[in-house]
Amino acid sequence: MANTIVHKADGRGHANHGWLNSYHTFSFGSYYNPEAMNFGALRVLNDDTVSGGMGFGRHPHDNMDIISIPLEGDLEHKDSMGNTAIIRKGDIQAMSAGTGIYHSEQNAHENEQVKFLQIWIYPNQKNVEPRYDQLTLNLADRHNRLQQILSPNPDDEGIWIYQNAWFHMGKFDAGKTVTYNLKDKANNGVYAFILSGEITIDGQKLNTRDGFGSSNVDALDITADSEAEFLLMEVPMVF
Amino acid sequence: MKKLKILSVGRHPEIMQTVVRLINNNADWEGTSALTDKDAVQAFDHEVFDLIMLCSGIEPESEANLRAYFIAHRPGIKIIQHYGGGSGLLTAEIYEALK
Numbered sequence: 001m002a003n004t005i006v007h008k009a010d011g012r013g014h015a016n017h018g019w020l021n022s023y024h025t026f027s028f029g030s031y032y033n034p035e036a037m038n039f040g041a042l043r044v045l046n047d048d049t050v051s052g053g054m055g056f057g058r059h060p061h062d063n064m065d066i067i068s069i070p071l072e073g074d075l076e077h078k079d080s081m082g083n084t085a086i087i088r089k090g091d092i093q094a095m096s097a098g099t100g101i102y103h104s105e106q107n108a109h110e111n112e113q114v115k116f117l118q119i120w121i122y123p124n125q126k127n128v129e130p131r132y133d134q135l136t137l138n139l140a141d142r143h144n145r146l147q148q149i150l151s152p153n154p155d156d157e158g159i160w161i162y163q164n165a166w167f168h169m170g171k172f173d174a175g176k177t178v179t180y181n182l183k184d185k186a187n188n189g190v191y192a193f194i195l196s197g198e199i200t201i202d203g204q205k206l207n208t209r210d211g212f213g214s215s216n217v218d219a220l221d222i223t224a225d226s227e228a229e230f231l232l233m234e235v236p237m238v239f
Numbered sequence: 240m241k242k243l244k245i246l247s248v249g250r251h252p253e254i255m256q257t258v259v260r261l262i263n264n265n266a267d268w269e270g271t272s273a274l275t276d277k278d279a280v281q282a283f284d285h286e287v288f289d290l291i292m293l294c295s296g297i298e299p300e301s302e303a304n305l306r307a308y309f310i311a312h313r314p315g316i317k318i319i320q321h322y323g324g325g326s327g328l329l330t331a332e333i334y335e336a337l338k
Binding site (some may be wrong): 027028029030032034037043044059060061062063064097098099100102120122126127 | 321323326
């Protein structure tokens, strides 16, 4: 029998620092909710809006695989490995912090806000050599089908991380239905995050910015009840 | 009120500085860092810590030796792995360890 959990959008942690407006699905920073610590290896799901010209100053990370998915605007990344890059909607960025890395993330524009998801996954190896990667995806490839954007395999579609995880995105017309078959049925669960619109997953109705986790399942039946965009994150439940 | 004493062990000097600064931001917590196994053992022998936080870069053999030493000398000591290297998870990790 499936184990499921729903995180409604308005039940998330919230921190408004003026320049940063952030919603936390799981405990993060000063938001601590013992009932919302993680979904398997998925530890952080932050829904961030950064004001024009502002950003996160130079700060460290270690032993975490960090994925950024811009939703609107342009985000400039600089890190201690010498990488400088701008990521925008349609891109995905992954950073394996490993033994330690410093980076900054800045809104690339003075007068426009930038919105992005920041997702932290517990890695399957500690103390790896830090690495950074980004990829531009074809947005048309997620229209009415699931587009793989992340996997554990450098040779597979999308970006890769140090974890037995697969991410897919979909932008569906109303009425479109799809079945997602888990890649690792024995060990993984799936966490869905609705970016816009209304979706039903295995009978559970979900609205914009709701989250839904399901484990001990082989597949998920997904129906778009309106035009909708969503992210599926398949991750190990024990790691 | 007695402060919660936390010993953080890791190999990355800047990250360790950041971790201790973040711990000390909480008026009820007091952080100490150690970059080497020798420093960690010396600090552990010198002070009674409530929590040991293992940070990045510790070789598997060192981690096993440190865990064995800490547990042998204080069987009830709580030892946790710190992930993320900064403010994101630190507070929740400490609260979870204290539950």
